[in-house]
Amino acid sequence: MAGAAETRLVSGDTSRSNAVAAAAVALAAVLFVTSLAALFEVITISDPFAGVPVVTVLGGTLSLLGVAVITFGVGSYVGAVETEPSRSAGLVAAVVFGVVWFAVGGAVTSRVLGIGGVAWAFVALLTGAVASAVTAVPREDIGSTLPAGAVTLLAGMTFLTGSVGPAWVWELEFEQQASLTAEFAIPVVTLFCALLAGWAAAKAYGGFGARGRKMGAYLLIYLNAGSIVSVLFILIAFTAFRGIPGLLNGTEFGLGTGPTVFGFALPVSIPFVMHGVSLFNDFQGVLPAIAGTIWLVVGAVLFAVPLGVGAAIFLTEYAERGRFTQVVEVATNGLWSTPSIVFGLFGFAFLIPRFGGGKSLLSGMLTLGFMLLPLVLITSREAMLAVPDEYRDASAALGVSKWQTIRSVVVPAALPGVVTGVILGVGRIAGETAPILLTMTGGTFVPGERTVDVIGGFEFVSTPPFVANPELLRATTALPFQLYALITAGVGLGDNVSSPTEFQWATALVLLLVVLSFYAIGIGARYYFRRKLDYE
Amino acid sequence: MIGTQVLAARNAVTQQVRALSNFIEDQDPTALAVVSVMTGALLVAFAGFLSVSSLAIVPFSIFVVAAGYGWLNHQGLTARMLTFAMTVGTILILLLITVFIFVESIPVFVYESTTVFGISVPGLRMFTQAEWDAVSPPIRYSMVPMIHGTVMVTLIATAVAAPLGISAALFLSEIAPATLREAVKPGVEILAGIPSIVYGFIGFTILSPWAADQFRTTGQGSYLFVGIVVGLMALPTVVSVAEDALSSVPESMKSGSLAMGTTDWQTMASITIPAAFSGVSAAVLLGVGRAIGETMAATVMLRGVPQLTKPLYNAFYGQSTLTSLIANNYGEADGLQMDALFAAGVILFITVLAISVGSQYIEWRMRRKLGGEN
Numbered sequence: 001m002a003g004a005a006e007t008r009l010v011s012g013d014t015s016r017s018n019a020v021a022a023a024a025v026a027l028a029a030v031l032f033v034t035s036l037a038a039l040f041e042v043i044t045i046s047d048p049f050a051g052v053p054v055v056t057v058l059g060g061t062l063s064l065l066g067v068a069v070i071t072f073g074v075g076s077y078v079g080a081v082e083t084e085p086s087r088s089a090g091l092v093a094a095v096v097f098g099v100v101w102f103a104v105g106g107a108v109t110s111r112v113l114g115i116g117g118v119a120w121a122f123v124a125l126l127t128g129a130v131a132s133a134v135t136a137v138p139r140e141d142i143g144s145t146l147p148a149g150a151v152t153l154l155a156g157m158t159f160l161t162g163s164v165g166p167a168w169v170w171e172l173e174f175e176q177q178a179s180l181t182a183e184f185a186i187p188v189v190t191l192f193c194a195l196l197a198g199w200a201a202a203k204a205y206g207g208f209g210a211r212g213r214k215m216g217a218y219l220l221i222y223l224n225a226g227s228i229v230s231v232l233f234i235l236i237a238f239t240a241f242r243g244i245p246g247l248l249n250g251t252e253f254g255l256g257t258g259p260t261v262f263g264f265a266l267p268v269s270i271p272f273v274m275h276g277v278s279l280f281n282d283f284q285g286v287l288p289a290i291a292g293t294i295w296l297v298v299g300a301v302l303f304a305v306p307l308g309v310g311a312a313i314f315l316t317e318y319a320e321r322g323r324f325t326q327v328v329e330v331a332t333n334g335l336w337s338t339p340s341i342v343f344g345l346f347g348f349a350f351l352i353p354r355f356g357g358g359k360s361l362l363s364g365m366l367t368l369g370f371m372l373l374p375l376v377l378i379t380s381r382e383a384m385l386a387v388p389d390e391y392r393d394a395s396a397a398l399g400v401s402k403w404q405t406i407r408s409v410v411v412p413a414a415l416p417g418v419v420t421g422v423i424l425g426v427g428r429i430a431g432e433t434a435p436i437l438l439t440m441t442g443g444t445f446v447p448g449e450r451t452v453d454v455i456g457g458f459e460f461v462s463t464p465p466f467v468a469n470p471e472l473l474r475a476t477t478a479l480p481f482q483l484y485a486l487i488t489a490g491v492g493l494g495d496n497v498s499s500p501t502e503f504q505w506a507t508a509l510v511l512l513l514v515v516l517s518f519y520a521i522g523i524g525a526r527y528y529f530r531r532k533l534d535y536e
Numbered sequence: 537m538i539g540t541q542v543l544a545a546r547n548a549v550t551q552q553v554r555a556l557s558n559f560i561e562d563q564d565p566t567a568l569a570v571v572s573v574m575t576g577a578l579l580v581a582f583a584g585f586l587s588v589s590s591l592a593i594v595p596f597s598i599f600v601v602a603a604g605y606g607w608l609n610h611q612g613l614t615a616r617m618l619t620f621a622m623t624v625g626t627i628l629i630l631l632l633i634t635v636f637i638f639v640e641s642i643p644v645f646v647y648e649s650t651t652v653f654g655i656s657v658p659g660l661r662m663f664t665q666a667e668w669d670a671v672s673p674p675i676r677y678s679m680v681p682m683i684h685g686t687v688m689v690t691l692i693a694t695a696v697a698a699p700l701g702i703s704a705a706l707f708l709s710e711i712a713p714a715t716l717r718e719a720v721k722p723g724v725e726i727l728a729g730i731p732s733i734v735y736g737f738i739g740f741t742i743l744s745p746w747a748a749d750q751f752r753t754t755g756q757g758s759y760l761f762v763g764i765v766v767g768l769m770a771l772p773t774v775v776s777v778a779e780d781a782l783s784s785v786p787e788s789m790k791s792g793s794l795a796m797g798t799t800d801w802q803t804m805a806s807i808t809i810p811a812a813f814s815g816v817s818a819a820v821l822l823g824v825g826r827a828i829g830e831t832m833a834a835t836v837m838l839r840g841v842p843q844l845t846k847p848l849y850n851a852f853y854g855q856s857t858l859t860s861l862i863a864n865n866y867g868e869a870d871g872l873q874m875d876a877l878f879a880a881g882v883i884l885f886i887t888v889l890a891i892s893v894g895s896q897y898i899e900w901r902m903r904r905k906l907g908g909e910n
Contacts, residue, residue, distance in 0.1 A: 041746075169752075175846035176853045177754060184750040214801035218711065224700055225707045225716075229723045231768065235730065235738065307622045314619035328623060330893060331630045337822065337892040338885060339829025341859045342637065345881040348866070349636045354588055370629055377626060403612040424725075431731025434831040434859070438866050480733045480832075487733075487740055487836050508737050512730065519729040523722050 017072070017081040021205035024068045025219070028198030031061055032223075035190035038183075045186055046166035055166055055182070058190055059159025065197045066153030072204045073145025077138075085208035089143030094136035097147040100196070102128030104151060111170065140208045144216075148200040152193040159186065195220070236512065243509025246502030247272050250283035272506055286507055292361070292478040293514060296440075297430050299365025300372050305422055307369075308376030309411075315377075316384040317406050335374040340434040343371050347439035359475040364440025368429045375428070379421025383414035416529035420522050427518030431511065433480040441481040479511040567610035571617045574602045578621060637885060641878035644677055662879065668842035670865075670873045677876035679883060681842045685759065685857040686828055692763025692851065693770055693827035698820045700767075701774025705819070708775065709782040710804055728772030736836035739765045744837055751852045757839040759854040765837065766830045774823035781815020781899070782808060786906065814902040818895035825891040829884060831859040840864045858884050 037043050038054070045055045075081040105127025109115045115123070135143045158164045168182040199216045206215030252269045271283035273290060311328070319325050347367035355362050387410050395405040477485075486504045560568065577599035584592030606614035645659035652660065666680040704724065708717055743765070744756040751758070785808050793803040809816070838854040842861060845853045856864070858880045869877055 172850075172852075174850045174852075176850055177752070178850065178852035179752045181750055181752065210799045210802055213805075214799045217801050217805075221703050221707050221711060224703045225712070225720055228700065228704055228727070228771070229720055232723050232727050232730075235734075239734065239738070307625060310619040310622035311626050314616070314623045318616055318619065319623070328627060330896060331627050333896055334889050334892045335626075335630050335633075337825045337829070337888055338633070339831065339859060339888055341829070341831040341862050342633065342881050342885045342888075345637055345640075345862065345878055346633045349640045349878070350632060354585060370633075373626060373629065401612055403615050406615075424729075427729050431729070431733070433731070433733045434863060437863055480731055483733050483737060484832065484836070487737055504737070504741075508734050512734055515729055515731055516726060519726050523725065 017075070018205060018207075020068065021072055021201050024065060024072070024201035025198055025205060027061065027065050027068070028194045028201060031058070031065065031190055031194035032198065034058065035187040035194060038187040039191070041183075045183060053166065055159050055164075055186055056162075058186065059156045059161075062152050062156030062190060062193055063160055064156070065194075065201075066149045066151075066156055068149075069145050069152065069197050069200045069204070070149035072201070073141050073149065076141035076145075076204070076208065083141055083204070083207040083209070083212070085140035085212075086210075087139060088137070089135050089140045090213075091136065093144055094132045097135045098128045098132035100151060100192075101131030101147065104154065140212075141204075144203050144208070145200045148196040152197045155189050155193045236516075239505065239509050239512055242505040243512075244506075246499065246504075246506030247509055249502065249506075273510060284503065286479065286482055286510060289477045289479045289482040289507075290510070290514075292476045293430060293480075295361060296364055296368055296436070296478055297426055299362070300368035300429055301422065301426060303366060303369030304372035304376050304425075308373050309380050309418060311377050312380035312384055313406060313411070316381055317402070317410065332374040332377050335370075336378065340371065340432050341437075343367050344435040344438035346370070347435060351439060356473045358473070359438075359440050360473040361440060361476050362472040364436045364478070367435045367439045368432065371432065371435060372422075372425050372429050375425035376418075376422055379425070380414065380418045383417025383421070384410060386417065387413045416525070416532075420526045420529070423518055423522035423525060427515050427522060430518060431480055431515040433484050436478055436481055437484070441475060441477050441485075479507065479514060483507045483511055563613060564610060567606070567613045570602055570606040570610060571613055574599055574606065574614070574617060575621075577602060633885070637878050637881045641875055641882050644872055644875040644879050647872060648677060659879070666844055670869070670876070675872070677873070677879070678842075679858070679880060681844050682856055682858045682861050682880060683883070684844055684848065685838070685855055686859070688759040688845075688851060689763045689766055689830075689834060689854075689857055690824055690827045692760060693767035693830075694820065694824055696764055696767025697770040697774050697823045697827070701771050701819065701823060702778050702816055704771070704775045705778035705782055705816075706804060706809075709779045710800070710808065724772050724775050727768070728776075732769060732830060732832040733836070735765050735769055736833035739833055739837045747852075753852050755839065757837055757854040758852045759838075759845070760851040762834050762837045762854050762857075763851070765833050766827050769830055769833065770823040770826040773826045774819045777819035777822050778812075778816045781812040781819060781902070784815065784903070784906065785811045811906065812902070814898045814905075818898040818902075821891055821895040821898070825888045825895075828891075829859065829888055831863050835860040835863040 034043070035058075038045050038058075043049075043054060045053070045058070047054055049057050072081065076083045076085065102124050106120060106124035109120050109123040131147050135147050137143070138146075164182060164186065166182050166186075168185070170180040170185070172178050172180065199220060202219040203212040203216040206212035248270065250269075250271045253267065272285040274287055275283065275285035276288045315325055315328060344367065347363050347370075351363040351366055352359065391409050391413060392405055395409045396402075400408075483504070486500070486507060577595045580595035581592050581599060584595060603614060603618065606617075645662075648661040649656050649658040650661045650664065651657070662677060662679045663683075665676065666678050667676040668678050668681060669676050704720075708721055708724075712720060739761065743761050744758075747753075747758055747761050748756045789807055789811060790803055793807045794800075798806075834857045838856055838860050840856055840860060842856045845851075845855060861880050862877045865873065865877060
């Protein structure tokens with residue numbers, strides 16, 4: 001947007017002082033990464049790094065960073081560095097630094113001086129107020145660097161002098177005992193200081209003022225976006241890394257090794273996804289859970305998609321916009337945000353007595369269908385509203401009846417949106433545990449021969465309701481529940497499978513793969529349809 | 537005053553009745569007959585289903601046959617009737633949920649009544665004392681420890697999800713170059729797709745032992761880390777709703793600001809965010825709703841003992857939330873204890889429904905303020 005207005009004259013102007021600020025940002029980035037590594041015990045803070053303990057190195061770097069930030073701010077204030085600061089650092093910064101220094105003041109009084117109660121609160125409030133004033137009152141270059149630099153310097157000196165060393169522990173003296181240890185406190189404090197000082201340094205790099213603020217804010221926002229993506233990546237990679245050994249346990253390739261499907265033997269055998277649990281298996285697996293999940297999804301889709309799409313048609317095409325559509329909208333949005341466990345309770349109270357009095361696959365299907373319904377309705381409605389009115393008018397002008405128009409113009413045009421919404425919704429319900437907990441699932445391990453076979457289960461009987469399917473009315477299992485059962489089973493698991501941890505992680509991986517493949521298909525479909533629409 | 541209102545209401549009703557009778561007169565009589573049969577059969581089938589009768593299949597098959605006949609011969613009207621029935625069905629489900637969980641929880645509300653100033657208030661004792669004991673007398677079903685747990689988890693989760701979510705929404709809607717956005721946006725969606733039990737599993741096997749070690753607590757399970765995990769799970773909701781709100785701010789407002797020579801960030805901070813403020817707060821509110829209703833991660837990671845932490849702000853210990861209470865105890869619960877679980881469900885349902893309606897109201901007001909036609 002405004003990037004177009006930026007001239008080379010401004011952006012190409014990198015003086016020596018700018019280089020110092022850039023170096024400070026880089027230093028903060030290094031500290032940020034190091035503190036994360038220390039937090040997750042990739043590096044240990046008491047280990048030596050180049051002959052000096054890591055905690056001392058952290059302290060030294062923090063002090064350096066703090067001094068650099070303060071020097072830059074003071075330099076700018078006395079006019080040694082050319083910047084364009086605003087009159088004040090602003091209210092948000094004042095509040096943030098007030099809170100930070102309130103905590104610092106409180107921690108120092110209670111830890112070093114050993115004062116509690118009213119005096120503690122007084123000192124903490126006083127430091128917080130002073131920090132707020134220092135931030136808000138002087139010019140921006142002092143206001144945004146001094147509090148950040150000072151807190152960084154203070155933390156650095158504490159680590160450097162050994163006041164807070166690797167053996168430091170703060171007993172919180174709660175009735176339920178808890179303490180802050182150095183392994184936690186030092187990385188977390190370093191992390192916060194790196195963020196604060198990095199922000200101040202980025203502002204300094206931009207020369208304060210409007211441009212400096214943009215720099216500071218963008219640094220934090222980009223960092224946040226990057227962290228979210230890396231958390232996602234780490235979660236998936238970690239599960240895959242831990243789950244693959246269990247998943248591929250006993251895998252064989254070669255003609256005729258796999259189970260027979262439709263009279264044809266698969267050329268690969270992965271016991272984990274092709275067997276249930278039984279005494280005679282060399283390798284145990286989760287086939288019944290996979291089959292259960294598939295049937296659950298099929299049942300929920302068969303129930304929710306016609307209902308949701310039909311209701312969306314009525315709301316967009318037939319109903320006049322008014323009180324009624326508003327009520328339906330509020331109701332669907334309310335249904336959408338209803339907690340999944342409440343759906344489970346409802347299924348328990350409403351469906352179970354009506355389907356034979358016990359937990360059953362059918363109750364699970366309908367409960368998940370209830371959950372899927374609002375999502376299908378909302379997305380279908382959006383897709384139908386997005387169909388231009390010209391389409392409907394053109395069809396009506398040809399003398400086509402209203403229903404014919406809906407069937408052959410509106411629904412096909414809205415289909416991409418509906419399909420995408422359904423797939424994403426299915427991804428969501430396939431991973432749900434809470435609703436099926438109360439309505440469908442039984443034991444921890446289900447033997448392979450009890451894999452549900454709904455199609456083969458239908459039979460006719462002489463008493464009402466005349467059609468029966470024992471497969472549908474039996475408690476079975478599904479992947480998310482299987483994982484939950486594996487977690488809660490704890491120690492007793494070892495009797496059934498040789499390596500419980502491997503089995504758990506492999507189950508988690510299979511569940512993740514099933515759910516994420518729905519998402520991948522859904523997101524892929526959206527791209528495909530959007531590109532197609534763009535060409536048209 | 538009231539008289540004119542009644543008159544206006546009566547006018548509206550007569551108008552609708554007239555419109556309906558006109559509509560009926562326009563239709564083919566056989567088509568009308570078919571639709572009436574369908575409606576009647578469906579109502580009877582529904583009544584039969586409600587009264588747990590296996591004979592409900594009979595009217596339902598009549599409905600199916602009638603619908604099939606109608607579809608072949610009078611498709612327009614049949615389709616209209618079917619779609620209407622589906623719409624009613626959706627509302628009916630919400631009503632049924634409300635009725636059924638309320639009805640199931642009545643006994644425990646009656647059991648836990650206390651007298652205040654000589655008037656017996658049902659259910660009050662659930663909130664005035666903090667004892668949950670389903671085994672040894674006096675048997676007490678207090679909701680206070682669970683409400684405390686839910687509040688703790690929700691506060692921490694909101695502290696995580698709100699700032700990170702709003703900042704990510706700003707990134708997606710205002711800052712990110714197109715290519716980067718195409719990479720981050722599906723990432724956020726997939727984050728929403730990871731099943732909660734997988735989060736719970738990772739939390740249980742990795743995070744909880746680590747936290748117990750770091751904070752030297754007795755045993756595992758802390759509100760702090762459940763809150764962080766739940767915050768991560770509520771994050772995608774906040775991001776997507778806040779992003780919608782931010783991008784619904786008219787481009788002309790932003791361009792006007794940029795034309796004054798402001799930086800991107802100044803425009804965001806003083807134009808876009810204030811204009812979208814109500815939408816962004818609705819996003820946070822929906823995130824809070826998600827956090828309150830999150831079940832599996834809390835169930836797996838918490839201790840599952842319905843008690844208050846000591847002291848109340850001790851977030852390094854995690855006992856039980858409203859959701860985890862239900863998931864932990866449904867197995868062995870029966871009678872009054874099961875009803876108490878339904879009471880927890882009622883509290884959850886009402887809270888989250890109120891949040892949902894509130895955020896819809898906020899969004900509606902914002903749309904009206906920005907004058908958008910959408």
